[in-house]
Amino acid sequence: xxxxxxxxxxxxxxxxxxxxxxxxxxxxxxxxxxxxxxxxxxxxxxxxxxxxxxxxxxxxxxxxxxxxxxxxxxxxxxxxxxxxxxxxxxxxxxxxxxxxxxxxxxxxxxxxxxxxxxxxxxxxxxxxxxxxxxxxxxxxxxxxxxxxxxxxxxxxxxxxxxxxxxxxxxxxxxxxxxxxxxxxxxxxxxxxxxxxxxxxxxxxxxxxxxxxxxxxxxxxxxxxxxxxxxxxxxxxxxxxxxxxxxxxxxxxxxxxxxxxxxxxxxxxxxxxxxxxxxxxxxxxxxxxxxxxxxxxxxxxxxxxxx
Ligand code: URA
Numbered sequence: 001x002x003x004x005x006x007x008x009x010x011x012x013x014x015x016x017x018x019x020x021x022x023x024x025x026x027x028x029x030x031x032x033x034x035x036x037x038x039x040x041x042x043x044x045x046x047x048x049x050x051x052x053x054x055x056x057x058x059x060x061x062x063x064x065x066x067x068x069x070x071x072x073x074x075x076x077x078x079x080x081x082x083x084x085x086x087x088x089x090x091x092x093x094x095x096x097x098x099x100x101x102x103x104x105x106x107x108x109x110x111x112x113x114x115x116x117x118x119x120x121x122x123x124x125x126x127x128x129x130x131x132x133x134x135x136x137x138x139x140x141x142x143x144x145x146x147x148x149x150x151x152x153x154x155x156x157x158x159x160x161x162x163x164x165x166x167x168x169x170x171x172x173x174x175x176x177x178x179x180x181x182x183x184x185x186x187x188x189x190x191x192x193x194x195x196x197x198x199x200x201x202x203x204x205x206x207x208x209x210x211x212x213x214x215x216x217x218x219x220x221x222x223x224x225x226x227x228x229x230x231x232x233x234x235x236x237x238x239x240x241x242x243x244x245x246x247x248x249x250x251x252x253x254x255x256x257x258x259x260x261x262x263x264x265x266x267x268x269x270x271x272x273x274x275x276x277x278x279x280x281x282x283x284x285x286x287x288x289x290x291x292x293x294x295x296x297x298x299x300x301x302x303x304x305x306x
Pocket of ligand 1: 167178203
């Protein structure tokens with residue numbers, strides 16, 4: 001963690017008061033214990049002082065079932081009308097008993113026309129979609145992240161890997177799966193003859209959750225119209241959800257990853273049904289090497305489908 005130079009002098013926080021070196025180090029220890037592991041800007045922000053304008057408050061959550069924070073700005077960030085057919089439904093699993101009622105889903109046609117969906121559907125290329133994400137303030141994670149983390153890999157690919165969320169390394173690099181887990185993912189890809197040149201890699205949210213926590217359903221929901229549009233633009237023949245959170249979001253299921261992994265299901269994105277499979281997250285495999293044999297079985301399924 002950077003921030004405090006080791007000279008004995010006083011440090012003034014614009015939020016509060018001056019600290020001497022010992023106090024400053026104690027504050028840093030406390031922040032670290034609370035999960036802070038990277039500085040995200042040169043200037044401190046007192047988020048508590050912005051209680052009436054929390055991160056993401058400009059986005060109106062389209063689902064009635066979600067407790068939406070009061071919007072302080074209009075929800076619809078003006079965007080041109082779409083010029084090609086677009087999804088009216090989000091990713092939806094067809095896994096029988098595993099399909100869950102999407103309490104968090106902006107499914108209705110009217111709802112789908114609003115906010116993030118309207119912006120995402122106007123993008124006709126990944127570059128336009130990235131620009132739209134840069135301008136999008138509907139996901140609170142953006143406020144604390146360093147960089148947008150959109151994708152890495154091919155712009156058109158037969159296989160699209162979708163992980164949970166950027167971590168620290170991804171947040172600094174602005175690309176998904178570039179840290180230790182990403183390096184293992186690359187090795188897994190290589191084992192079945194794939195590489196960044198022929199796969200597309202992204203996450204269910206585009207900004208790092210503070211302290212690497214799991215993204216909330218609201219955060220995933222706010223990013224989902226962009227993810228759906230991204231899938232349409234990349235036009236993969238199959239989706240691979242990497243880890244439990246991505247599996248639930250992509251497959252529309254509630255079971256744990258151990259039950260979800262290794263089985264193909266169709267998910268609907270726009271007007272296409274796409275085969276999707278879940279596998280174990282490489283971060284989990286780093287902690288639990290014995291599980292690699294399960295991941296290998298999933299990889300073989302992907303290879304044979306290709
Ligand atoms: N874990 C993920 O799920 N995604 C990343 O991009 C990095 C780590």
